[in-house]
Amino acid sequence: MSTTTPVREAPATDREPAAPPASPRRRRSFRPQLRGLVFAVGLLLLLELLTATVITSLYVPRPSEVAAALGQELRAGDMLSGVGTTMGAYAQGLGIAIVAGVLSGAVLGASRTAWQLFRVVIEFLRPLPSVALIPFSILLLGVGSTTTVAMIVYASLWPILFNTYYGVRGVNEVSIDAARTFGLKRWQIFLRIQLPAAATSIATGIRVSSAIALILVITVEILTRSGGLGYYIVRMQVAIRTEDMYAGIVVVGVLGYAIAVLMSWLERRVVFWNADHRTDGSR
Amino acid sequence: MENRLARVGWRLLPWLLPVTVLVLWEYGGRTSDSIYLPPLSDVLVALREDWVWEGAQDDLLPSLQRFALGYVLGAVLGIAFGLAIGSSRRVAEYTTPTMEFLRALPAVAVLPIAVLLFGLGNGMRISIIAFGVLFPVLVNTIAGARSVRQERVDVARMYGLSRLQVIRRVVLPSAIPMISAGLRVGLPIALIMMVVSELVGGQNGIGFYLTQAQSMFDIAGMFTALLILGILGNVINAAYSWVENRRLHWASHL
Amino acid sequence: MRSISTQHRVGALVAVASLALLTGCGGGDGSAAADVTENADGTTSITIATVGSDSGSQAFYAEQKGFFEEQGLDVTVDIVANVPELAAAVESGDAQFALTSPTSIASANAAGIGFQIVAGGAVYTPDNPGVWVMVPEGSDIESVEDLAGTSIAVNALNTMPHLSTLATLDDAGVDVDDVDFVTLDFTQVGQAFESGQVDAATVTAPFNAQIESAGLGTVLASPYDAVNDQEEFYNTIWFGQGDLAEAQPELVEKFAAALAATNEWANDPANRDERAGILQEYTSLTDESLANLQLLQFGDELSDDMVQPVIDVMSRFDVLPRPVEVGDIIA
Numbered sequence: 001m002s003t004t005t006p007v008r009e010a011p012a013t014d015r016e017p018a019a020p021p022a023s024p025r026r027r028r029s030f031r032p033q034l035r036g037l038v039f040a041v042g043l044l045l046l047l048e049l050l051t052a053t054v055i056t057s058l059y060v061p062r063p064s065e066v067a068a069a070l071g072q073e074l075r076a077g078d079m080l081s082g083v084g085t086t087m088g089a090y091a092q093g094l095g096i097a098i099v100a101g102v103l104s105g106a107v108l109g110a111s112r113t114a115w116q117l118f119r120v121v122i123e124f125l126r127p128l129p130s131v132a133l134i135p136f137s138i139l140l141l142g143v144g145s146t147t148t149v150a151m152i153v154y155a156s157l158w159p160i161l162f163n164t165y166y167g168v169r170g171v172n173e174v175s176i177d178a179a180r181t182f183g184l185k186r187w188q189i190f191l192r193i194q195l196p197a198a199a200t201s202i203a204t205g206i207r208v209s210s211a212i213a214l215i216l217v218i219t220v221e222i223l224t225r226s227g228g229l230g231y232y233i234v235r236m237q238v239a240i241r242t243e244d245m246y247a248g249i250v251v252v253g254v255l256g257y258a259i260a261v262l263m264s265w266l267e268r269r270v271v272f273w274n275a276d277h278r279t280d281g282s283r
Numbered sequence: 284m285e286n287r288l289a290r291v292g293w294r295l296l297p298w299l300l301p302v303t304v305l306v307l308w309e310y311g312g313r314t315s316d317s318i319y320l321p322p323l324s325d326v327l328v329a330l331r332e333d334w335v336w337e338g339a340q341d342d343l344l345p346s347l348q349r350f351a352l353g354y355v356l357g358a359v360l361g362i363a364f365g366l367a368i369g370s371s372r373r374v375a376e377y378t379t380p381t382m383e384f385l386r387a388l389p390a391v392a393v394l395p396i397a398v399l400l401f402g403l404g405n406g407m408r409i410s411i412i413a414f415g416v417l418f419p420v421l422v423n424t425i426a427g428a429r430s431v432r433q434e435r436v437d438v439a440r441m442y443g444l445s446r447l448q449v450i451r452r453v454v455l456p457s458a459i460p461m462i463s464a465g466l467r468v469g470l471p472i473a474l475i476m477m478v479v480s481e482l483v484g485g486q487n488g489i490g491f492y493l494t495q496a497q498s499m500f501d502i503a504g505m506f507t508a509l510l511i512l513g514i515l516g517n518v519i520n521a522a523y524s525w526v527e528n529r530r531l532h533w534a535s536h537l
Numbered sequence: 538m539r540s541i542s543t544q545h546r547v548g549a550l551v552a553v554a555s556l557a558l559l560t561g562c563g564g565g566d567g568s569a570a571a572d573v574t575e576n577a578d579g580t581t582s583i584t585i586a587t588v589g590s591d592s593g594s595q596a597f598y599a600e601q602k603g604f605f606e607e608q609g610l611d612v613t614v615d616i617v618a619n620v621p622e623l624a625a626a627v628e629s630g631d632a633q634f635a636l637t638s639p640t641s642i643a644s645a646n647a648a649g650i651g652f653q654i655v656a657g658g659a660v661y662t663p664d665n666p667g668v669w670v671m672v673p674e675g676s677d678i679e680s681v682e683d684l685a686g687t688s689i690a691v692n693a694l695n696t697m698p699h700l701s702t703l704a705t706l707d708d709a710g711v712d713v714d715d716v717d718f719v720t721l722d723f724t725q726v727g728q729a730f731e732s733g734q735v736d737a738a739t740v741t742a743p744f745n746a747q748i749e750s751a752g753l754g755t756v757l758a759s760p761y762d763a764v765n766d767q768e769e770f771y772n773t774i775w776f777g778q779g780d781l782a783e784a785q786p787e788l789v790e791k792f793a794a795a796l797a798a799t800n801e802w803a804n805d806p807a808n809r810d811e812r813a814g815i816l817q818e819y820t821s822l823t824d825e826s827l828a829n830l831q832l833l834q835f836g837d838e839l840s841d842d843m844v845q846p847v848i849d850v851m852s853r854f855d856v857l858p859r860p861v862e863v864g865d866i867i868a
Contacts, residue, residue: 060396127515138629142629225622241823318649
């Protein structure tokens, strides 16, 4: 069952290509944003055109209607308090997953016995879809934020755990040997060498999990109606307020975009700090 | 002798915890009067009754079909878009924000749109699975395509290869390790999407079975669905590793 | 506006996270009585769970109009998604009472879970059935007989909308095995009609009104008529753990009394506007949807006759793994 590999998702999606053209810095950072905007606006216009002419379904509002609904809902404040609840559960869940994932990943990476002991159970649990666990979680933890947080933790734990595990494992043997000759104890080696060296890999895991956690929090809120932005979306759907429902969905997308930007920025910082610890160029 | 004993012990160590858990489960189920913890043996009986083999045909097979089709569709689209975005800086600049936006949308929220476009049948469910798989594959393919050394592209260009040929002969082969990693990330996501798409309306599938068991308070049945999903996840993972070792290893030497 | 129980059981979470959960998979043995708090001022604090729609709206009126307070109850109202979540909320002790369909109480008892009905909810009456079989606009289905061999959407299998549709078809002499039931959320029926994906659907309010006013479909039949020969029965009920009902009959009495007062207020046509206003707060329904909505009537008398028809229709289509006595499920 030794089928595990680390989550090796690409670093920041807006990473510079191999040979960046030598252009003035200011222009370079401005142009991609403009182009991204042009594309998004063009897509919206196309959708507006399509929904005005070809797709005339009652259940597909025009982008302009959604935009109007969004403006109104944002002013009304109901949606924003939903966003607050959702992000609260998100932060809590991701935070616990980071702590638990890094700790358990580090222990598993540092001790071969621990890995050997937990391997089978972890391999069994890891592919288990978290949505399938919702019914059990509700029985165990009740309906509400506790279940939401628990599901986020479960789903976002694995990328962090495995990336920590492989990060700790992947530390150059030479540096460990060197440290040993300097008389460092095992736990000192672990704290001073293995864990810092794994930082890049851990950061990638956290970034992957940060996207998973958002999807999970909304999904659980939609399925259990336990408050937050997900509940807002369902409530609007049940109240047959399609524009408001899509406005909620748009907010989810915007949150996802913001989180992706923030996380890739954070990751670049970590990679920068740790450039000299890396054992190979692939991660 | 002692050395051999230690080796056997080391080999058996991974199974210590699972066996303990299963024994505790059986013991806990027998002693506790909680209806929510049926003993393992009851779950195994339910497993035989519900899944061998009629249930497997009714619920497992349709799930697997949708899983396979959705996964392949999402992977193919992800690789195709990824190569296009990854090998052109301009395309990337245009599409990145939109992509990040779409990527954050949970499948449950996309469901109404999928129903509109693909109806209530398998098409909708497959598209939901494909939607989930698309993004990890896409993001990794982009990174893989960008990791190509510029010199190699330039050389290929000098030899008069067209842009498409460069992508096929130069970019794709060197992107394969990253694509492969993305394909693996997509596996559990496809499994999640499969369950989600079946939870919300449907006629068959593991997710559908789970909701039915839940509404009838068939706790043992719920556990069997989890067991099936866990086993399925591991089998799929193992199968992928096998394919990866044979196929992709070979492909990277193209 | 709505409250969520925010007990941060960090311990439990860490347990989940650190996989310890697996080895100590004991939980789920919540006792409902534990979370009933007797306050110093003589009031009793409880939590109840309901759904965010008209059928679950008694709790909202009682909360806003002070009917719970009159009985010395300090009630937290949770909105929960569906039957399984409601049942889980009560079983785990998160909520003392919750609203659900009598079918799920019968299913729970058949599975050995001792839920009991403590108070009445929405009542079916022939002129206010609350559930309709609808067909898309322009459909050539004109009678129940025409539904033979079609595909019909219901929100979930083995629930009242499904079973009552089966009974209606069976009564009309249609071979029910020949009808293809598709599960589809009520919210998606209009869309399915619009794109012609199902031949018929069983829907509840307010979706029937919305589908009709949008010109997407028309009502074909009232399936609940077939459940009890057009006599009244409970469409929804309030339930709790059997142990709790036994241990604290006075709490159940107070709760039922509060709901009885609520029902008297809500059933009074003079209060319709105020009732619609409160409903709107909890459901975000538009003014237009509310204007078209035929508000449900609630009942408080807990008699066997009001529940037995539901069990009968479940037995008729072999839903229950073993027979359930109506006396066992009413507190």
